[in-house]
Amino acid sequence: MASTSASKPVVIPQDFNSQLYTPLKEADPEIADLISKETWRQFSGLELIASENLTSYAVNEANGSILTNKYSEGLPGARYYGGNEYIDQLERLAQRRALTAFHLDDKTWGVNVQPYSGSTANFATFTALIQPQDRIMGLGLPDGGHLTHGAYTPKRKISASSIYFQSLPYQVDVKTGLVDYDLLEKNANLFKPRILICGGSAYPRDWDYARLRKIADSQGAYLMMDMAHISGLVAAQVQNNPFEYCDVVCTTTHKTLRGPRAGLIFFRKDKESDMETRINNAVFPACQGGPHNNTIAGIAVALKQAAEPEFKKYAVAVIDNSRAIADALVKKGYKLQTDGTDNHLNLWDLRPLGLTGSKVEKVCDLASITLNKNAVVGDTSAATPGGVRVGTAAVTSRSMGTNEMVIIAEFLHRAVQISLKLQKEAGKKLVDFIRAATEGNGEAKQELEQLHKDVQAFATQWPLPGILDTSAIKRPDILANGVNGASH
Numbered sequence: 001m002a003s004t005s006a007s008k009p010v011v012i013p014q015d016f017n018s019q020l021y022t023p024l025k026e027a028d029p030e031i032a033d034l035i036s037k038e039t040w041r042q043f044s045g046l047e048l049i050a051s052e053n054l055t056s057y058a059v060n061e062a063n064g065s066i067l068t069n070k071y072s073e074g075l076p077g078a079r080y081y082g083g084n085e086y087i088d089q090l091e092r093l094a095q096r097r098a099l100t101a102f103h104l105d106d107k108t109w110g111v112n113v114q115p116y117s118g119s120t121a122n123f124a125t126f127t128a129l130i131q132p133q134d135r136i137m138g139l140g141l142p143d144g145g146h147l148t149h150g151a152y153t154p155k156r157k158i159s160a161s162s163i164y165f166q167s168l169p170y171q172v173d174v175k176t177g178l179v180d181y182d183l184l185e186k187n188a189n190l191f192k193p194r195i196l197i198c199g200g201s202a203y204p205r206d207w208d209y210a211r212l213r214k215i216a217d218s219q220g221a222y223l224m225m226d227m228a229h230i231s232g233l234v235a236a237q238v239q240n241n242p243f244e245y246c247d248v249v250c251t252t253t254h255k256t257l258r259g260p261r262a263g264l265i266f267f268r269k270d271k272e273s274d275m276e277t278r279i280n281n282a283v284f285p286a287c288q289g290g291p292h293n294n295t296i297a298g299i300a301v302a303l304k305q306a307a308e309p310e311f312k313k314y315a316v317a318v319i320d321n322s323r324a325i326a327d328a329l330v331k332k333g334y335k336l337q338t339d340g341t342d343n344h345l346n347l348w349d350l351r352p353l354g355l356t357g358s359k360v361e362k363v364c365d366l367a368s369i370t371l372n373k374n375a376v377v378g379d380t381s382a383a384t385p386g387g388v389r390v391g392t393a394a395v396t397s398r399s400m401g402t403n404e405m406v407i408i409a410e411f412l413h414r415a416v417q418i419s420l421k422l423q424k425e426a427g428k429k430l431v432d433f434i435r436a437a438t439e440g441n442g443e444a445k446q447e448l449e450q451l452h453k454d455v456q457a458f459a460t461q462w463p464l465p466g467i468l469d470t471s472a473i474k475r476p477d478i479l480a481n482g483v484n485g486a487s488h
């Protein structure tokens with residue numbers, strides 16, 4: 001009789017397949033070294049990029065698992081290949097958990113958990129709902145929208161969403177920085193979109209779904225929410241609920257939701273009888289091939305965690321932290337778009353200081369603070385955004401609270417003051433500014449080196465999700481190879 005457990009291990013082959021059993025450190029020291037350096041970077045720095053987060057140990061385990069080996073084109077119970085009995089269970093579990101995490105009833109809502117990313121989830125949704133060259137309206141890119149919501153410039157259709165569909169952006173009000181719903185309504189009346197898209201990448205306030213629904217209904221349009229940035233906050237019910245009003249809700253899984261890099265598409269099942277089939281067919285075979293089952297396992301783990309009470313506390317803390325940074329910066333006299341935040345991010349308008357986002361981003365980078373330059377309302381040139389975006393999801397995942405946000409705001413203040421000094425020393429041109437920041441020997445350069453030391457000393461006191469023993473994280477010898485251009 002066959003034993004149920006493999007008591008005697010099968011011998012590892014010494015033939016041409018021996019490489020399949022070699023650990024990464026031996027098999028590929030270059031890649032192992034880069035992972036180790038990146039681990040140090042994440043540990044020793046402050047991650048304030050609003051679209052990033054630090055996922056859990058369990059999610060990383062699932063994501064790095066043997067599930068990556070399996071092909072499973074199709075859906076549970078209807079695959080193109082055999083051997084999917086466990087993958088079917090996995091995908092069904094991920095679907096159930098997605099509905100549970102977002103408090104949805106499976107009679108009204110369905111979900112596709114296969115999108116490789118947020119961009120493909122959005123494109124698959126367009127493919128499912130409308131025809132090529134139909135019209136879509138989303139928040140404009142410089143106003144905080146995402147590329148995939150129809151972005152274009154006068155000379156270039158930047159995104160497949162503007163290449164294959166006609167798009168017209170809506171905007172935020174120049175004075176308040178809030179979505180101008182009145183103007184949106186007027187323009188929707190003229191443009192007559194087939195899909196009205198809400199959600200964005202750099203919008204610090206919540207969405208008026210009831211108003212958006214009304215506008216969509218007036219045109220017989222679908223209402224689609226791309227909640228990529230705020231999906232963790234929606235799951236925790238600390239933002240308005242898009243599911244009350246939308247026909248389709250897309251998301252990435254790796255931002256505030258804190259899963260692996262992928263996407264989800266939720267769709268209303270009770271309005272159009274073929275919606276489920278259209279979405280599923282749009283994901284596969286229209287836009288994608290085989291699902292990434294290791295990622296789907298990671299999503300399932302993240303969704304289980306998102307339904308736990310601790311996750312709600314995390315989401316509340318993300319917003320508290322974001323508001324604490326806002327308060328601290330405003331107290332110092334800085335200008336934030338919309339004067340504050342309701343979510344995980346702040347948009348910091350640097351133009352009153354005579355600085356660009358690029359310069360502050362560079363100085364922060366050299367000080368191990370990672371954030372990104374971002375357009376602020378009224379920017380005339382997309383090439384030189386006038387602000388930076390500051391997010392709190394990742395630092396909250398490192399267990400930092402509002403007191404630490406005050407310290408971080410002080411670091412940011414120092415970075416801005418150093419930027420002003422560097423600009424005074426080097427002039428307005430970015431290349432000269434960078435040279436002064438990296439090669440100069442002025443006072444600002446010295447202050448930047450001190451800031452870098454202080455940030456690293458602070459950041460390395462905090463845990464790094466996914467890493468059980470931070471003492472094993474090695475500081476790379478950056479002096480020897482000058483990898484990151486920093487001098488210490």
Ligand code: PLP
Pocket residue numbers: 051116117118119120122146148199200201226227228229252261262263
């Ligand atoms: N949608 C929004 C609102 C986003 O902010 C992003 C990414 O930043 C995406 C979609 C695209 O996601 P991905 O990078 O996974 O394709």
